[in-house]
Amino acid sequence: MTQFDRQIRTEIITGSTRTIIEGGRDALRMSFEAVLTESTTANSGKVTIWNLSNSTARLFEKDDAEIAIFAGYRLAGGPVQVFRGSLAADGFRDDRSTETRISAATLRDGGTALRDVVISLNVAGSTTSDAILRRLAGELGASIGTFSPGRSRTYRRGFSHFGPARRALRTLARDSASVVSITDGRMTVYPRNGERRSTGFRISSRSTLITAKSTKEGVEVVSTLLPSMRPGDRFLLDDEALGGDYIAAKVRHSGDTESGSPDFLTTITARRT
Numbered sequence: 001m002t003q004f005d006r007q008i009r010t011e012i013i014t015g016s017t018r019t020i021i022e023g024g025r026d027a028l029r030m031s032f033e034a035v036l037t038e039s040t041t042a043n044s045g046k047v048t049i050w051n052l053s054n055s056t057a058r059l060f061e062k063d064d065a066e067i068a069i070f071a072g073y074r075l076a077g078g079p080v081q082v083f084r085g086s087l088a089a090d091g092f093r094d095d096r097s098t099e100t101r102i103s104a105a106t107l108r109d110g111g112t113a114l115r116d117v118v119i120s121l122n123v124a125g126s127t128t129s130d131a132i133l134r135r136l137a138g139e140l141g142a143s144i145g146t147f148s149p150g151r152s153r154t155y156r157r158g159f160s161h162f163g164p165a166r167r168a169l170r171t172l173a174r175d176s177a178s179v180v181s182i183t184d185g186r187m188t189v190y191p192r193n194g195e196r197r198s199t200g201f202r203i204s205s206r207s208t209l210i211t212a213k214s215t216k217e218g219v220e221v222v223s224t225l226l227p228s229m230r231p232g233d234r235f236l237l238d239d240e241a242l243g244g245d246y247i248a249a250k251v252r253h254s255g256d257t258e259s260g261s262p263d264f265l266t267t268i269t270a271r272r273t
Helices: 054-059 111-116 130-140 165-175
Strands: 006-014 017-022 030-037 043-048 065-073 078-095 102-109 118-123 145-146 157-164 178-183 188-192 199-206 209-214 219-224 234-238 242-254 265-271
Touching: 006 030, 006 054, 006 078, 017 054, 030 065, 030 078, 043 065, 043 078, 065 165, 111 165, 118 165, 130 145, 130 165, 130 188, 157 165, 165 178, 209 234
Parallel strands: 145 188, 199 234
Antiparallel strands: 006 017, 006 065, 030 043, 030 242, 043 102, 065 078, 078 102, 118 157, 178 188, 209 219, 219 265, 234 242, 242 265
């Protein structure tokens, strides 16, 4: 894919209104980053836009604003959502010190507020961790995606929790030998030593692979952008030295539409299956 095939847009959703900002060679310069992990802590994102109008810049700071970042390649079907969230505390910077106005928004994913919600949960005895996770998703207003725990634990004496939801999520993840992730308001659960059900990806030095290096946990792979890649996804690395099946633990999508900038990239920290 050439740099001229890149496509990116940012959408600001406030109530029933959706404002679309196009980036690219013939539009506004735009850069982005989305960092997604399999932990219960918040995922983060950032979008920087050059020469944004006053009226659009003000939308970022509306209390109810949600911001979605889409990126991809025209020949691969166009941009795909890589991140959706809300503005982090003091997360909007609007630099007008030069002739070029630079507006940068630092984001936390939709799960941030969910994880930090204080909940009171009291469940009767002989209830399974599966049932409690599903109930917790309901309490948080999160939809459920892949739900395939590593095991199911039965709490003979019941389960009680009062405090931030993240603490209950960590306990349930540990007891069920699972990774519990909330991304874009959706809870996914998959075995800690397994993988999330997915169609899988193939990353090859003959196509998307840029670099691969060994790490203590497994491998770090840099590829041209794989916008639908998420933590827990399984992929086949086609590489002479480090080839094999891996599970993504951390995924970073990044890019810049500026001519001469590096390609849109996906950086994956992964462990072997």
